[in-house]
Amino acid sequence: MFRKLPLNAIAALTLAFGLISCSGNEQVNSNSGTEENSAVNTSSTATGERPLVVATTSILCDLTKQVAAQTVDLKCLVDAGQDPHTYQPKPDDRKAIEQADLVLYGGYDFEPSIIKLVQASSNQAPKVAVHEVAVPKPILGEEHDHSHSGHKEEKHDGHDHEKEEKHSEEKAPDPHVWHNPQNGVQMVEAIRSNLEKVAPDNAQLYAANAEKVTGEIKEIDSWIKKNVATIPANQRKLVTTHDALTYYTQAYNIDYEGAIEGLSTEVQPTAARIGQLSKEIKQENVPTIFAESTHSPKLIERIAKEANVKVSEEKLYADNLGEQGTDADTYQKMLVANTKAIVDGLGGTYTAFGQ
Structure with missing residues (x-):
């Protein structure tokens, strides 16, 4: 589908810079065993090697992988094909968040159960809500009605009913920012800048990879408009x-x-x-x-x-x-x-x- 697959392009870039770490990078997936979605999650504080980066969704995980290449140990929480809205964290997810050198999550209540874990963590490492950083002024959408089905038989006076009506019409930030490719470009930049903070020696590589990825996203944006x-x-x-x-x-x-x-x-x-x-x-x-x-x-x-x-x-x-x-x-x-x-x-x- 593409003239050059993003991961192949990234591999070429990383070879050119000579920064790939080839040892101890066994690819595993904590959720499904799929090779592409996460890596061995040994904390850099314990190994003295690559920083451990936790990304909550497959979209954040993929963009992080394209920018970071093999310079980090990447742990992905929500597998491709799973629903972040309803995902329930596993014990390994909590452990990874506590050990991470960098946590990248969506925010805007996209993955609510994981966000609670992140916010409750005692880990002092950076925790970045990528969607919120990339799009500080989000679209406001209809927050789903919580239905009040458990109160169906109850009697309400006019005041309570008015509160329910207002509740069902509340606006909330739309977390699905990546569907506009221009926002995807900003997400890549947010990921790059935070990777650079935890692994400054790789800043040049991250900049080159981010430029390649954002260039491709911009080409796709133009292509979408034409189609x-x-x-x-x-x-x-x-x-x-x-x-x-x-x-x-x-x-x-x-x-x-x-x-x-x-x-x-x-x-x-x-x-x-x-x-x-x-x-x-x-x-x-x-x-x-x-x-x-x-x-x-x-x-x-x-x-x-x-x-x-x-x-x-x-x-x-x-x-x-x-x-x-x-x-x-x-x-x-x-x-x-x-x-x-x-x-x-x-x-x-x-x-x-x-x-």
């Missing part, structure tokens, strides 16, 4: 499983007609919400709706049936990368895969990246 422009204007309407693609739709002038769930996937939508969205899809003549890689397609298929619309055969990578060996196993490839799915599904003419 989205081929979608007929009256068909640029996106419906997804949860509210995760606002940064993408705003960047490329696509109408985000709706999502079944809010910013998080922690709470299931009500029957009323499903009915409302089905009605809106019919009214707006949305051509195709999209399932997501980390969620069951049952709800989106139910809506498709009610609205008499098709579900795209290509799922969107909304919260994480694809597993190793898929068409979305790096950040750059994920941007391309999502764009292909959207352009194909909404009636545009897709041209492969690099052609």
Whole structure:
């Protein structure tokens, strides 16, 4: 898909600078055993060698790997294909956070259980909310309704009911910042600058790798604009499983007609919400709706049936990368895969990246 795969380019850069550490870097994954997603997590304070860097999601892990190459021991917590919103940390995750020389997490409540662990840690090492550093002024989205289902039978006076209504309409920062490639560029810069602080001897390598990665992201950004422009204007309407693609739709002038769930996937939508969205899809003549890689397609298929619309055969990578060996196993490839799915599904003419 790419003229040069990012990891190959990084390997060439690291060889050129002569900074690869070739010993003791057995690749393992604490969650699934996949080679690409994490490394042996021996703390640098114990080994006197490479710093231990913890990255919470596969997106942060991939970008860190592309910038740092083999100069750090990288521990990834949420595996590709898993949902960071609902992920429950393991004992090894807590241990890694306590031993880390640098912790890179998303923030904006993207991975809430892990964020609590990070904030409760006694480790004095830097802990960086990469999404918040990269995008200090985020888009505000609808925070998912906590449903109050446990209070269904209770009586409320008007004051309490008013509080509930306000609660269901609260705005919250949208954590899915990486879907706008320009934000991805800022994420790379945030990662580079913090890696440099814990491993200053590698600053030149990090700068070179970051420049290569951001250059590629900018090329993809331009390519996305050209592909989205081929979608007929009256068909640029996106419906997804949860509210995760606002940064993408705003960047490329696509109408985000709706999502079944809010910013998080922690709470299931009500029957009323499903009915409302089905009605809106019919009214707006949305051509195709999209399932997501980390969620069951049952709800989106139910809506498709009610609205008499098709579900795209290509799922969107909304919260994480694809597993190793898929068409979305790096950040750059994920941007391309999502764009292909959207352009194909909404009636545009897709041209492969690099052609």
